[in-house]
Amino acid sequence: MLDIADLVRTTVTIPVAFRAAKEHLRGSPLSLDALVRRGAAAAFRTERVIPTLIKRIKALFQMALAVTMMVIVTRDVAPRLRGFLASVMLEIAPSVTTSPRLSAGVRDRVSEVMEAWFDALGSGSIVMTWRDLQALGGHGIRVMGLPAQRLAEIDGTLVV
Structure with missing residues (x-):
């Protein structure tokens, strides 16, 4: 250590x-x-070791904040989509995959692959969610195949 x-x-x-x-x-x-x-x-x-260490510690904390949990729920998708997800994430229940530590780059790549395959196959639905401090309620959401879902805040409560 x-x-x-x-x-x-x-x-x-x-x-x-x-x-x-x-x-x-x-x-x-x-x-x-x-x-x-x-x-x-x-x-x-x-x-200037102390200021250098402080900068490096801050960078480590920023990296930790950049890595977030992601959950993907699929319904009626091709087996190869679920196979791909199983190669990068853990399937914790049928059609529900998660990763506790996924960088924004990996999350974006997973989303790109899922979208390309979804567009090519054109069936089922996929919902992805992750922590996004810039988004409403801190939730990033990507939906494919269902009517678009959007978060709204009403009297301090998040609703879909």
């Missing part, structure tokens, strides 16, 4: 350790521990 300091191990920590060891072997009056601490403090200032 890694911790956040591992993000700067090769660029900061290891070079500091080697410089301290070299200085210690040359007979520095300071202990190896003191040399490492002083070297690390100087490197953290000059390399």
Whole structure:
């Protein structure tokens, strides 16, 4: 398991350790521990390690937010559509597939494949939903084959 300091191990920590060891072997009056601490403090200032770590942590959180759960419900679709879904998601009940962590890119690709196959085969229906903080109620919805469904907010309640 890694911790956040591992993000700067090769660029900061290891070079500091080697410089301290070299200085210690040359007979520095300071202990190896003191040399490492002083070297690390100087490197953290000059390399701007703390601001860099903060940026990287924020990027990790943004990546986590970009990965969301998706649920797809199918009805009367060709077996190859369900087979495709089973290759990228878990079928938790007949015709209901889900993935707890799907990036927007993968979600868009799954949607493109489903739409292309649905258009070619022209039968059944597919409903896809995922978290979309920009959409009404935080729900992204894509419907194929049914009359278009839209979310509306009435007095603070979401309705279809």
